[in-house]
Amino acid sequence: MEYRRTQLEALSRFMEEKKCEILQALNADLRRPAFEGELDEIGLVMNEVNTALNNLEYWMADEHVNKNLAMTFDSAFIRKDPYGVVLIISPFNYPFYLTLVPLVGAIAAGNCVIVKPSELSRCSEKLMAEVLPKYFDPDTFAVVTGGHETTTKLLENKFDYIEYAGSNTVGKMVMTAAAKHLTPLTLELGGKNPCYVDSCCDFQNAANRIVWGKSYNAGQACTAPDYVICTADTQDRLIPCLRQAIRCFYGCNPQESPDFGRMINDEHFRRVRALLDCGQVAIGGETDESDRYIAPTVLVNVKEWEPIMQQEVFGPVLPIFTVAGLDEAIQYINSKDRPLAAYAFSCDHQVVNRVLACTSSGGFCGNDCLMQAFLVSLPHGGIGCSGFGKINGRFSFDTFTHQRGCLTRCMGLEALNSVRYPPYTERKLQMLKFGTDVRRWNPCTLL
Incomplete structure (x- = not known):
């Protein structure tokens, strides 16, 4: 426990x-404003570290379970x-958060860890590779850097657990590589997260929150x-309210706003720009x-078969997409792969609860x-195509922990064990069943 605490405290330091270096790297990679970087890349990681340190003794303790007669x-x-040696492969969009949050869980659970940051966020990758190992x-702990070939070679090794976002x-490539060694893994893969907006709604409040959620980190x-x-x-x-929210947040020319980020590279820029050919531009463009x-x-008149409705946008x-009503919206959401997140806006709690009850998503x-x-x-x-496995707080610890079922018995009292030894008899069977059967607490009879 003390060793794990030492490593977690090193991450905190x-x-x-x-x-400052972290915020500078994020700005260089993604033009991320310091406000956003401090809120999630630093604040959320520190929350994870502090939660782990506050609860480590409780998490690590043996969990005693109910016994039969x-x-x-x-x-x-x-x-x-601990599983053993864990590999964490993280993406470019939240280079510190999506590397260090699972790292907290893996270290708290007692594992050794190799992290592979994304080569696309070059400044963040360099900082983690050159500075982070000095603390551990x-x-x-080790950091491996490089592109696709490096990741491929890395995955040829046998790890005890892999986490990929x-x-x-x-x-799919990571899962295929893991399967060769029967390595368990967690995948966080994103997806097309639906956002249902009801006719009974505070439209300006909804627009503010949707624009913030869609523009945060330039939608990445x-x-x-x-x-x-x-x-x-x-x-x-909704559209006038979305326009008002964008103008209020970023001014008449968002390109001049210090609070609006950029696409990670030219390839991603061109991919998202091509999506502007779908439907009709109502705002921006x-x-x-x-x-x-x-x-x-904001695009309107988009068709289901157009590229923007077939792939994750991952941009601002x-x-x-218009439907006849709530029933059709739920039907459409359920006809697609299950997303990482689902959102619903309504002043009617029954509408929000119905979207929650009638759809499936990671969160x-x-x-x-x-x-x-x-x-x-x-x-x-996620769930389904948006991934599987969980991180955050106690869930990260559990993800990287092998829960080992243990039973220790005394060497005496052999007479009690004799009922399970041959020669078998009906009396022995009934006695053994009496001592081991699980009985229902509140049996009921259907009339």
Whole structure:
């Protein structure tokens, strides 16, 4: 326990002492404003570290479980063992958060860890590679840098656990490599997160929260609202409010705002810019390739078969897909792969609860966007094509922990054990069943 605490405290010192360098790296890579970087890349990681340090003794303790009559005098418990050597492969969009949050869980659980940051966020990768190892025991922690070939070679090794966050395509490659060694893994893959807006709604409040969620980190967030789904009448009432929110947040020319980020590289810029050919631009649409700038944009009249409704946007472009009503919206959401997050806005709690009850997603937030990821007590992870496994707080510790079922018995009392030894008899069977059967607490009879 003390060794794990030492390593976690070292990570805390890194976050505190290198705060300025972290914010500078994020700005150089993604033009991220310091406000956003300090809120999530630093603040959320520190929350994870502090939560782990506050609860480590409780998390690590053996968990004693209920016993049956036959094992009354025995000790039955779950031992929290580390898996061994963990590989963490993180993406470019939140280079510190998506590297260090799972790292906290892996270290708290007692594992050795190799991290592979994304080569696309070059300044953040360099900082982690050159500085972070100075804070950790080199026998416990290492950073590997490089591109696709490096990751491929890395995955040829046998790890005890792998955690990957990123695209669905690369996630399949990671899972294929893990399967060769039967290595368990966690995948966080994103997806097309729906955002239902009801006709009974405070439209300006909803617009403010949707624009913030879609423009945060220039839309390069796996939990960002990917598209709005609503009726045509709701769309007409929502668009002026979205325009007002964009103007209020970023001014008449968002390119000049210090609070609006940029696409990570030219390839991602061109991919998102191509999506502007879908539907019709209602707000924004301006681009500048030399600056990797794409304005906060709203598209209307998009069709289901168009590229923007077939792939994760991962940029500041928000399509609005119209349906006849709530039933059709739920039907459409359920016809697609299950997303990492789902959102619903309504002044009627029954509408929000119906979207929650009738859809499936990794996480859910009613009447806001992204905020579920800021709560360390909630699990973060996908379902189906958006991934599997959970991180955040206790869930990170459990992810990187092998829960080892243990039973210790005394060497005496052999007479009690004799009922399970041959020669078998009906009397022995009934006695053994009496001592081991689980009985229902409240049996009921259907009439």
